[in-house]
Amino acid sequence: MCPPGRSAIVGDMTDHPFRFGVVAGHASDSAAWTSLARRAESAGYATLLIPDTLHTLSPFAAAAAAAAVTTTLRVGTFVLSAPNRAPEHVAWEAATLRALSSGRFELGLGAGRPGAEEDAARLGMPFGTPGERIERLSRTADAVRDAAPDVRLLVAAAGARLLRLAARKADTVALGLPPNVSEEQVAAKLDELYELAGDRFHALELNLNLHAVGDEPPAWMPRLAPGGVGVLKGSPQEMADTLSRRRDRLGISYVSVSAQYLDALAPVVGLLAGT
Known part of the structure; x- marks a missing residue:
């Protein structure tokens, strides 16, 4: 794998098997949420991931409910806003979910999406400067490692400081990039x-x-952005070929998508998951 840029990246990352995740944060009731979890598991998705906003389900409670009605599906956060909680609080929750899910919990951490300061304020937490938020994320990662060292840790990163932190502490790096x-x-x-x-x-x-699969725009976007890696189109085999080529070139093996596209991506998951 040798992408262009400042260095030739030597080595082969295709030994990372494909994994697929569903990102979901809304359900009308328990039956709808547990049905979604079972659908994701049946379709071959590896993870059900819950965002961290005050407009979606509480991520730890939702993850516990999903784990309780599945057997192989892993559950996690995508991503927990580090400013919203004390590091020790996150470590406590992560260790509890690790135990109650029989080791199927994965923790995704971020330094706060745009607009996340409003959630922090409502929760009575200081949002902080970018540097302070990254420091809190770092302390949270360390606290989780101390409390539950085998919990898989994902860090969402795009800028240099978060990439540096992810490079040192993460198991998975989620690239926080625009869809185009x-x-x-x-x-x-x-x-x-x-x-x-x-x-x-x-x-x-x-x-x-992925921000979209096929021609249907995501619920939060009035129309699809032209081009870019965030939109996947074509037949199931064509989409599978695109993801395989990206893994060969870029090393990207973990693909997540909104629950809006769970069924649209499912045939691709069937072709690639675990390979």
Whole structure:
């Protein structure tokens, strides 16, 4: 794998098997939520991931409910806003979910999406400067490692400081990039991560979240952005070929998608999951 950029990334990351995740944060009741979890598991998805906003389900409670009605599906956060909770609180929750899910919990952490300061304020937590938020994320990662060292840790990163932190502490790096970003731009970002991670790079699992599958725009976007790696189109085999080529070139093996597209991506999951 040798993406363009400042360095030639030497080595083969295709030994990372494909994993697929469903991102969901809404359900009308318990029956709807547990049905979604079972559908994701039956379709071959590896994870059900819950965002962290005050407009969606509480991520820890939702993860516990999903784990209780499934057997192989892993559950996690995508991603927990580090400013919203004390590091020790997150570690406590992560250790509890690890135990109650029989080890199927994965923790995704971020430094706060745009607009997340409003949630922090409502929760009575200081949002902080970018530097302070990254420091809190770092302390949260350390607290979780101390309390539940085998919980898989994902860090969402795009800027240099978060990439540096992810390079040192994450198991999975989720690239926080806009949907219309090109493969060349992704390659340049991964080149930067490679420089920061050094010998750890080839152990890192790389995640990219799809914003749309097919021609239907996501609920939050009035129309699809033209081009870019965030939109996947074509027949199931064509989409599978696209993801396989991206893994060969970029090393991206973990693909997540909104629950809106669970069924649309399911045939691709059937072709690639675990390969």
